[in-house]
Amino acid sequence: MKASWIACAVTLALAPTVVWTQEGKPKPPPAQSPTSYMKVDITEPFQVTMERMKAARPAIERRQQELLAQRYDLANRPAKGVTMYRGKPVQEGVRVKLPKGVTWQQLAAMSPDDIKQRDLFPAGFLPLPHPNHPEGGMLFPQFHIDAILKQEQRDLNRFDLAFDLPDHVLPEFPAPMFLTTHPEMGDVTQGKLLTIDNFHEIFNGLLNPKQIEGLRLLLTPFPQQQFNQTEDRRSVRPSRGVACLDCHSNGHTNGSTHLVGDIRPQELRHRIETPTLRGLNVQRLFGSQRALKTVEDFTEFEQRAAYFDGDPVIATKKGVNVLERGSQVHFMAEFQALMDFPPAPKLNVYGKLDAAKASPQELRGQEIFNGKGQCVTCHAAPYYTDNLMHDLKTERFYKVKMVNGMKVVGDGKIKTFPLRGIKESPPYLHDGRLITLEDTVEFFNLVLETKLSDNEKADLVAFLRTL
Incomplete structure (x- = not known):
């Protein structure tokens, strides 16, 4: 009796885990469903994980650098006479690369639908993926x-x-x-x-x-x-x-x-x-x-x-x-709550330019900021924020696509960050996709459809540097 029981147990142990039925061949196991949860039980030895990821690192970093080179001019070109508080030069110029055959003024004259259909939204204005x-x-x-x-x-x-x-x-x-x-x-x-x-x-x-x-x-x-x-x-x-x-x-x-x-x-x-x-x-x-x-x-x-x-x-x-x-x-x-903005010697007690200290260009930039540029709609003095969330609806300008493992969709609601001390905090936007203040002005000129001239953009940058 005991030998018979053992033989039965061995037979069961060796039985296939998937059994055919009268319906025909067994169905393959279902694909793993998407999950919001991470794996807790790590079964791969740490040394194996580290060596595998070290080996993959050069290709991953090369892919990201190639993306950055396609999107931006990252050369070291500081603005003359413009520095941060302790002397680091502020980078100048538009660094986002334009699609071939179009200028910034031509792009700003197009409708969002036209830009989207012709795939002309600058790649540097798209969300930036993690490295x-x-x-x-x-x-x-x-x-x-x-x-x-x-x-x-x-x-x-x-x-x-x-x-x-x-x-x-x-x-x-x-x-x-x-x-x-x-x-x-x-x-x-x-x-x-x-x-x-x-x-x-x-x-x-x-x-x-x-x-x-x-x-x-x-x-x-x-x-x-x-x-x-x-x-x-x-x-x-x-x-x-x-x-x-x-x-x-x-x-x-x-x-x-x-x-x-x-x-x-x-x-x-x-x-x-x-x-x-x-x-x-x-x-x-x-x-x-x-x-x-x-x-x-x-x-x-x-x-x-x-x-x-x-x-x-x-x-x-x-x-x-x-x-x-x-x-x-x-x-x-x-x-x-004690951490303060850096000094802004050209601003008065209302957070606006003191006409006796500001240059004509900076004063023109302030007028654009509070008028045609629509900046003041979200960034009101003295701290240049409205403490609200806003959706720029950037998805009006481009089609959904995959970029280095990131699905490029709209940004959704973003809080209004204060602009006081803004020249000290590059790069810009919540994901750092905008390298300079000039890039930032071009981005909002396009997205807000304000149609600023080149001189007006330069004046606006000059004003932002005073904040």
Whole structure:
């Protein structure tokens, strides 16, 4: 009896997993359905993953650089006599490349439907994909990586990918920091990059204890999707993680990029170019497209969701830092509310040009800004924002297409960022697709159909540089 039972068990074990029926051949297994969830159980050894992604990296980076070269002129051509606060030259000129056989004035004279049907919308005006859109994740310029490695011995290099835009089109580094509580000091950082190692000696005596604690938390590295201690990371060694001010260095921006955490599928997620935190105290919406209502909400959202692509299961696995709302989140928000815009000596108390200090060109640019250019519709003085969301409906101008793993569709609603200090924060738009202020003026001239002349565009750029 026992032998018979064993023989039966062996027979069952060896039986095929798919059995034919009277209906004929077995049907193939269904294709995997799309999912919003990430794989939690990583079965490939870390060393195998790393070597595979290292091998793929050159082709991925080459593909992105070829795309940038097709879209833009990224040469280092600074504007004469125009610099950021600490002296970094501001890049000038339209860098977006036009389709062959058409000028900017000809393009602006066409209807959106005509541009769409003839496929003449400049490629540099299309949404910009992440350097590796299917993978995504936080990605830092090399100058920031090198500085953090030197000061903290914390490595933000990714083995699978490097940042894509050249340093000369990014904000100056380290950026100055201005505080609403200390306008007499100018740059309170003394030209240093703030890190967990030096913030206390710089700010002890300038801030109250709550604000100092808020700054400490903003500078403390916490686990994140690509930088953590698990086998599912993109750093060679287990990582302590990233800090809020790794992207918003010195409370400004260093141009770091990421993908939004709240859109699926992956191909529809939007690239984010890190915005400045300057002037956060005058803003009423937070997140380029999320419309979060308080900076406290945004601070919690970043740690619980954005750091881990909106996946709480992955966040738990990798070590999410759950901030305490009543103290830690409050402390961080209190410090962020102190960060001020850079000085604008040509503006009066109403945030408009002082006629005695401004040039004729700058004054003409202000008139265009408040009139024909339609800029004031969203960007009202003194801080040049209306604290609302607007949809530019850019999809009027182009057909849906795939670009380097990203599906190019409309941008949807985008919050109105303040324009104070705008020359200090290149590149522009929420995904960094516009390299210079000249590019930005051309983009809005086309999208808003304002039909500015070349002289009017130049005047408008001159005014924006005064803000």
